[in-house]
Amino acid sequence: MPNTDRDFIQSIERGFAVLIAFDERNPNPTLAEIAAETGLSRPAVRRILLTLQRLGYVNGVDGRWSLTPRVLSIGQHFSATHALTEAAQPHLLRIAEETGESASLGVLDGTEVVYAARVPVRRIMSINVSVGTRVPAYATSMGRALLAWSPEDRVSWVIENSRFERLGPATVTDPDELRAELADIRRRGYAITSEELERGLISLAVPVRDATGGAVGVLASSTSTGRSTLDEFRTEVEPLLTRAARRLSIDMGFREVPRS
Numbered sequence: 001m002p003n004t005d006r007d008f009i010q011s012i013e014r015g016f017a018v019l020i021a022f023d024e025r026n027p028n029p030t031l032a033e034i035a036a037e038t039g040l041s042r043p044a045v046r047r048i049l050l051t052l053q054r055l056g057y058v059n060g061v062d063g064r065w066s067l068t069p070r071v072l073s074i075g076q077h078f079s080a081t082h083a084l085t086e087a088a089q090p091h092l093l094r095i096a097e098e099t100g101e102s103a104s105l106g107v108l109d110g111t112e113v114v115y116a117a118r119v120p121v122r123r124i125m126s127i128n129v130s131v132g133t134r135v136p137a138y139a140t141s142m143g144r145a146l147l148a149w150s151p152e153d154r155v156s157w158v159i160e161n162s163r164f165e166r167l168g169p170a171t172v173t174d175p176d177e178l179r180a181e182l183a184d185i186r187r188r189g190y191a192i193t194s195e196e197l198e199r200g201l202i203s204l205a206v207p208v209r210d211a212t213g214g215a216v217g218v219l220a221s222s223t224s225t226g227r228s229t230l231d232e233f234r235t236e237v238e239p240l241l242t243r244a245a246r247r248l249s250i251d252m253g254f255r256e257v258p259r260s
Contacts, residue, residue, distance in 0.1 A: 018048045028064040069109040087251045091244040092119040104220045106142035113142045138162045141205035142218045144191040148182045149215035170195040200225045206245035211253035
């Protein structure tokens, strides 16, 4: 349809042009790079990015921009997450088969974790979990594994905007305690929670990292206190999740730096 058509809205065209500029070659472009890619002026790109940021579709950190999982709701041009979801499927199936428990892929969106893919095995949670379900990041192993490898400004924003309600018998409701837990998670490489999101739920999550080293998602497995203890679950599941997350991270472009 030509731009002269009176039903054609050019501002929407420009908005989608900016969204499409995020791709596998440059998932975290600068404003100048987006302007060069789209042919739009820098002031126009800036206004579009700030609008998309206010709507929750992009995020800007240190002069570079990235798509947020919210663009999954329109189903287009979130190539990084789409690739992650597709690549995660065989790993999730293997985790579920080897553990006999549900396996999930989660991504961070605002203060919440969104289930981007899931292989259910047993109904272990009273809440109905499916793809698209959202859970608070502060009270979940998935959220903590994502936050532990997030930039400090994003961690601070999530903490400042979380309500820290007590959802289970052991929910962490103190921001300082959560920060200390995030530091521990980063040291040991995984997050584990017990009876924080709800009574009887144990969950373990390991980050999936991309070429930047940041967490683009997490692989997680859950069980109930009636089926396993915290230590038993950690011993049996953590090595499986860690191996799967490392392989998936390599698929996403992550390369570990050899220790000298």
